[in-house]
Amino acid sequence: MTFNSMRAILASFLVGAVVIGGFSYMADKENLFSGGGEAANGIIGDVSSSASQQTSGLATAALSASGDISSVYETASPAVVKIENYMTAGQTNPNSRHFFFGGVQSDHRQQQQSSELVLAGEGSGFFFKEDGYILTNEHVISDAKEVKVSVEGYNEPLVAKVVGSSYKLDLAVLKVESPDEKAFPALILGNSDETSIGEWVIAIGNPYGFDHTLTMGVLSAKERPITIRDEQGDHEYEHLLQTDTSINPGNSGGPLLNEKGEVIGINTAVNAEAQGIGFAIPTKTILDVIDELMNNTL
Numbered sequence: 053m054t055f056n057s058m059r060a061i062l063a064s065f066l067v068g069a070v071v072i073g074g075f076s077y078m079a080d081k082e083n084l085f086s087g088g089g090e091a092a093n094g095i096i097g098d099v100s101s102s103a104s105q106q107t108s109g110l111a112t113a114a115l116s117a118s119g120d121i122s123s124v125y126e127t128a129s130p131a132v133v134k135i136e137n138y139m140t141a142g143q144t145n146p147n148s149r150h151f152f153f154g155g156v157q158s159d160h161r162q163q164q165q166s167s168e169l170v171l172a173g174e175g176s177g178f179f180f181k182e183d184g185y186i187l188t189n190e191h192v193i194s195d196a197k198e199v200k201v202s203v204e205g206y207n208e209p210l211v212a213k214v215v216g217s218s219y220k221l222d223l224a225v226l227k228v229e230s231p232d233e234k235a236f237p238a239l240i241l242g243n244s245d246e247t248s249i250g251e252w253v254i255a256i257g258n259p260y261g262f263d264h265t266l267t268m269g270v271l272s273a274k275e276r277p278i279t280i281r282d283e284q285g286d287h288e289y290e291h292l293l294q295t296d297t298s299i300n301p302g303n304s305g306g307p308l309l310n311e312k313g314e315v316i317g318i319n320t321a322v323n324a325e326a327q328g329i330g331f332a333i334p335t336k337t338i339l340d341v342i343d344e345l346m347n348n349t350l
Contacts, residue, residue, distance in 0.1 A: 121252075124254060124309060124313040125266050130204045132177070133178065135176060135188055135200070135212070135305060136171055136173075136201075137196040139196060140168075175302060176304060176319070178256075178307045180238055182236050182237070182238045184227050184229060185225060186212065186226040187224075187225060187318060190224045192304050192305045193226070198211065200212065203228070206231065216344070216350060224305075240313070241335050241339060245334075247271055251271050252268060252311050253269060253310060253316065254310075255297045257302060257319060258302045259302040260302050267299070273294040277290050278321065292317075293331065294329065296330070305318060306319050320333050
């Protein structure tokens with residue numbers, strides 16, 4: 053082996069080490085996992101999604117198939133929305149998960165003196181049909197008196213109608229009308245069964261109110277069951293995707309994407325006492341019930 057060959061190999065190794073070291077450093081430095089959610093196992097908290105087109109007839113936007121992350125974000129981001137849950141001031145919120153995923157709490161003393169609607173929590177969602185249908189988590193919109201959706205390109209939030217929801221599956225479909233009668237950008241619902249552990253995945257959402265934040269990591273595991281304790285008891289989740297992608301309060305309901313920009317899951321929960329343990333509802337579950345959600349028959 054020549055000196056020049058050895059030098060080239062050494063240079064490649066050092067570049068790789070710097071990149072890996074950089075990821076490790078940022079993971080340690082940006083320790084953003086927090087929250088007060090409790091689980092039956094003591095650590096889980098909620099954080100407040102081809103073949104699929106043929107199955108459900110979903111209208112979708114064409115995304116880059118190059119695997120370039122910046123191109124995927126540029127195309128997918130306009131389809132991601134911020135969802136605001138409004139309740140009557142003074143209304144008792146039996147679902148404590150709102151305040152965890154949204155990080156928004158009002159002064160209860162003021163609430164008792166007024167009947168106006170106040171912001172109770174925030175989450176994320178995304179268009180899966182161009183005529184205004186949005187997928188999100190049920191806990192993002194649970195108990196809301198009014199739901200507002202902020203869409204990229206519109207100065208004012210749009211009032212959304214809850215078309216159908218399932219507490220058990222933690223899924224909801226919303227509908228908004230286009231003020232200018234233009235089609236909304238929509239994401240492709242991909243096949244989560246075709247994903248492999250170790251593949252790169254991308255999350256886009258509104259953590260802590262920071263709109264359209266992109267984070268990325270890998271698919272860590274599949275078929276994970278978890279139990280979250282809420283006001284109705286132990287809420288069992290099954291078949292979840294696990295990822296080390298950074299997920300925080302406000303990411304609930306946002307898409308987990310593969311490198312093609314296809315949705316493979318809806319970001320739903322995070323281990324609040326760990327670094328890099330988040331969970332998403334797979335599109336396999338979503339596609340099995342999407343028609344029932346659209347018809348409110350779940």
